[in-house]
Amino acid sequence: MSKKNMMPEPWNDWVDEWSADMRLRSLSENTINLRRYQIGAFARHTGKHPGEVTASDIRKWLGRKGLGNAAKRGDRCMFSMFYGWAQRNGKRLDNPVEGMPTIKREQRKKRAAPEQAVLIGRDSSDPRTRLIIMLAADAGLRRAEIAQVRGDDLIDDELGWSLIVHGKGAKDRIVPLSDELAREIRRHGPGWLFPGEKGCDHICGDTVYRLVKDATGYPPHSLRRRFATAAYITSNGNVMAIKELLGHESLATTQGYITVSGRMLRTVIEQARGYEARGTGDG
Structure with missing residues (x-):
């Protein structure tokens, strides 16, 4: 481990014990590693013992230049958990x-990937990239979930093929798949769908991010948002089903993933006008 990423000595025992506590509470290793990374960056910056850190120290860290709203929320959550x-x-x-x-959570909606970008990604000359894009755009998986898909996670029930998705917080969910996507996964057989290199079990989420961004020009999460929007339109607004497919805890989070286009708004207006023209029958 480089000195840049080393945990300062006074923090080691505290952070190791905190990590053990998070594992007892069944938090995923991805979450634990993220929290360790966040607290480590602060520990190296402050130069203080964790028992000597003040509210002022934390406020200054949260207010540092260039920190986005989402990162600020994440850091505050980490401090609250740790202390x-x-x-x-x-x-x-x-x-x-x-x-x-x-x-507060940012109210500005992030953009869903346009269909043209998804089509370009599907035409990638790299079979691995094409399959990754299908899992993000057609099944709504997160990049970390894509990285750890196994052929063994594919199940066949009376309704068709589905995938056991290993989600955030060690929470699994079942996501039905199209015949095309199921066929591609079956072709790979058991084991990791995207095996890693140099002794790693599977590729990391950062690799998924890079492959999708290079192929489409958009990050994987924008393809997940594209899936949410497409599912909303084709299901006539069944937000509860979309929430389950995305693995969200909150319905509000799911609603934030759905992009309402100008065309959709215009359709609603035209339908409302048609209703008014027909009248209510009350005379």
């Missing part, structure tokens, strides 16, 4: 995050 754990376990008498204002 909440430290307080419960008697390592600190206080939680410096208590009383700190919450950070």
